[in-house]
Amino acid sequence: MSYAELYRRSIDDPEGFWMEQAGEIDWVQPPSKALFADNAPLYEWFKDAQVNTCWNAVDRHVEAGRGDQLAIIHDSPITHSTKGITYRELRDRVASLAGALRAKGVEKGDRVIIYMPMIPEALEAMLACTRLGAIHSVVFGGFAANELAVRIDDAKPKAIIAASCGLEPGRVVHYKPLLDAAIEAATHKPDFTVIFQREQEVAKLIEGRDFAWHTFQYGVEPAECVPVSGDHPAYILYTSGTTGQPKGVIRPTAGHLVALNWSMKGLYNVGPGDVFWAASDVGWVVGHSYICYAPLITGCTTIVFEGKPVGTPDAGTFWRVMQNHKVKSFFTAPTALRAIKREDPNGEFIKEYNLKNLQALFLAGERADPATVEWAQQHLGIPVIDHWWQTETGWAIAGNPLGIELMPVKVGSPTVPMPGYDVQVLDEGGHPLPRGELGAIAIKLPLPPGTLPTLWNAEARFKKSYLEHFPGYYETGDAGFIDADGYVSIMARTDDVINVAGHRLSTGGMEEVLASHPDVGECAVIGVTDELKGQLPLGFLCLNKGSNRPHEEVVKECVKLVRDQIGPVAAFKLACVVDRLPKTRSGKILRATMVKIADGESFKMPATIDDPAILDEIAEALRGLGYAKA
Ligand code: COA
Ligand code: AMP
Secondary structure, eight states: OOHHHHHHHHHHOHHHHHHHHHTTSOOSBOOSOSEEOTTTTSOEESTTOEEOHHIIIIIHHIIIIITTSEEEEEEETTTTEEEEEEHHHHHHHHHHHHHHHHHTTOOTTOEEEEEOOSSHHHHHHHHHHHHHTOEEEEOOTTSOHHHHHHHHHHHOOSEEEEESEEEETTEEEEHHHHHHHHHHHOSSOOSEEEEEOBTTBOOOOOTTTEEEHHHHHTTOOOOOOOOEETTSEEEEEEEOOSSSSOEEEEEEHHHHHHHHHHHHHHTSOOOTTOEEEEOSOTTSHHHIIIIIIHHHHHTOEEEEEOSOSSSSSOTTHHHHHHHHHTOSEEEEOHHHHHHHHHHOTTOHHHHHSOOTTOOEEEEOSSOOOHHHHHHHHHHHOSOEEEOBOOTTTSSOSEEOOTTTOOOOOOTTOOOEEOTTOEEEEEOTTSOBOOTTOOEEEEEESSOOTTSOSSBTTOHHHHIIIIISSSTTEEEEEEEEEEOTTSOEEEEEESSSEEEETTEEEEHHHHHHHHHTSTTEEEEEEEEEEETTTEEEEEEEEEEOTTOOSOHHHHHHHHHHHHHHHTOGGGOOOEEEEOSOOOBBTTOOBOHHHHHHHHTTOOOOOOTTBSOTHHHHHHHHHHHHTTOOOO
C-alpha cells in the first residue's frame, strides 16, 4: 500500500485502520471498537479494552522465545562501561521491583515519580509501574528541586524512585539532596522513596522513608502484570506551557501501545531483533516513547546512552555506539548533530567507523535546519528524516514513512502527516489557508491513538490551551505551512515557549522566577537564535525604583536564581538591565519585536507601540551582549 492510500484510509476509516493495528497488541480483553466519541471534543481510543503495557513490552517477548535477546544495552562513555540486559532478565528485574513497590502499598492508579539519569534502572522503574498499573511521572534530571516539588504537588505520588546521582561531563549531579529539598518544599509528601545507589556516589538515606533499591526488593514476591482499562493513564509527563506551572500530559495505555507499535514499523522501519537508538533522555517524551516503550513493544534492542554527542570523549562517540551495537535506526535532536559538525566539520570521525547497519537517521525536537540535514546526508549517505511531534502527541505528527515508502526528502520539511493526523493550516479566525501560506498549525479532531486525552487534574486548562481557540481542532502551538505536495513545514512557535537544545522551555516560567528577585520590578525573557542550541533565553530586567545595586550583581544573582529554581537545563546565562520594556498601549510586552531586534532581522514597527524610542534602548542593551547586529 502506498503512503497516500494508507493515510487516506486512516482519515476516511479510522475505526477500521486502528482496529487492524490493534491486532498486533496482546490484549487481556480486546477492544470492542476503536474510537469513543461520546464525550467529544474529548476523545478516547480502545477504552473498553483490558491490557497491560509491561506485558506487551517485556513478558510477551520472553513467552515468544526472545528471552535471550538483549532488550537493553547501556553504553556509558562517562563511566566507561557497557552492559546488556536480556528480555528474560528485564522481566525478572521488573517483576521484582514491582513486587517490592506493591509490598509497600503501590497499587493500580497510584502515582510514582521517577527522577533518574540514563541508566537501565530508569526504564525498569517505568516498566515496574506500568506492570502494576501505577502511573509514573519521570522528571528530567536537569531540573532543580523546585521544579521537582511542583510536580510532586501536582501528581501526588505515593512513592518516588531516584538514583543517588547523575553524571554530567566533569560534574556529579547530586540527586539525593535535590530530592530531599523537593520533598521538603512540597506540600504533598510521598510515603516512601527508593534510591538506586550508584557507585560514583552513595547517598545518605533517611530511615523509615528512604529504601535502597536492592535491599528493598529482598525476599519479595514478584508481581504479575495487572490488567488496566484502555483509557488508564500509562504515565503523566510534565511539559512547559506559557506559565511556570507545567502541564501534566496524560498518555493513555491502549492508544499508546497501538500507535507506538505502528510507528516502529511504518515510520522507523524496524522490527523484532533490530537495534534502535534514540539519543535523548528518559526525562523527555522522546525517551519515553523511543528509548523505553516503542523499541520494547516491538521486540527491538534499545540503547540507553549516558553521554553527550561531543566531549565524551570526542565527536566520534555516536558513530562508535552505532558501530559497536549494530544500530539500525538512530534518532537524535539536530542540536546534537550541530555540536558534532562544529567539532568535526569534514566528518573525519564518521569515516573511522563501520556504519553498515545504519539504515536511517531521524531528527526531531526542534526545527532541523537545512545545513545540518545536508551535512548528515553528505557524510552518512543514508536518508536523514526530520519528523515533527510534541510531548502531547507522544509520536510523530509528520514524518517520512520509511516503512511504507520513502517519500522524496525536502530539506527543511518533516515531510507528510502520519496516519490519523488531519493537519491543517489556519488563519487567526480559524479558516483553512491555501497551500503555501503561513499560519497556525492545527489538527482536526479527533487526534489519533496515543495522543493526550486531557491534562492531569486540569481538564479546563486542556480545553483552554488546545481546543478553544480553533473549535473542532487541536491547536499545536506551532506555526508553519503545507506546500502543494502536502509537505508540512514547521517554522516557529505561536506562544512563549522556546526550544533550547531540543528542550522545550517556558519563557513565562523564567519570568516568574526573575520577578521574584527583590530588585527586579519587571522583566521579560525572549528566545534569541543560537547557532548550536537553536535558541537561548535572554532576560531583560527593569530594576525597582530606588534599587542602586550594581547591574552586574543583579544579573549574576538572577542567572543563579533561574539555575537554582528551574535547573541547569534552562541554560539561562544572558541578561541585561534596561530602564523600560517596549509595550503596546494596552501594556503587552512586545517580545516578538525584541526577538527580531536581537536576531538582527528587519521588523515592522508595531502600530500599537507605546513609545518607539524604547526599541533603540533595547537594541543598545542587546548590542552590549553581542546581539542585535544588523
Ligand atoms: N542532569 C543534570 N543536568 C543536566 C542534564 C541532566 N540529565 N542534562 C543536561 N544538564 C545540564 C548540562 O550539564 C548543562 O549544564 P551547565 O550549564 O552546567 O553546562 C545544562 O543542563 C544545559 O544542558 P544542554 O542544553 O543539554 O547542554 P549540554 O551542554 O548538556 O549539551 C549539546 C549540549 C550541545 C551537546 C546538545 O547538543 C545536546 O546534545 N543536547 C541534548 C539534546 C537532546 O537530547 N534533546 C532531547 C530532545 S530529543
Ligand atoms: P516537546 O514537547 O518537548 O517534544 O517539544 C515539541 C515542540 O518542539 C514542537 O511543538 C515544536 O515547536 C518543536 N519541534 C519538535 N520537532 C520538530 C521538528 N521536527 N521541526 C520543527 N519543530 C519541532
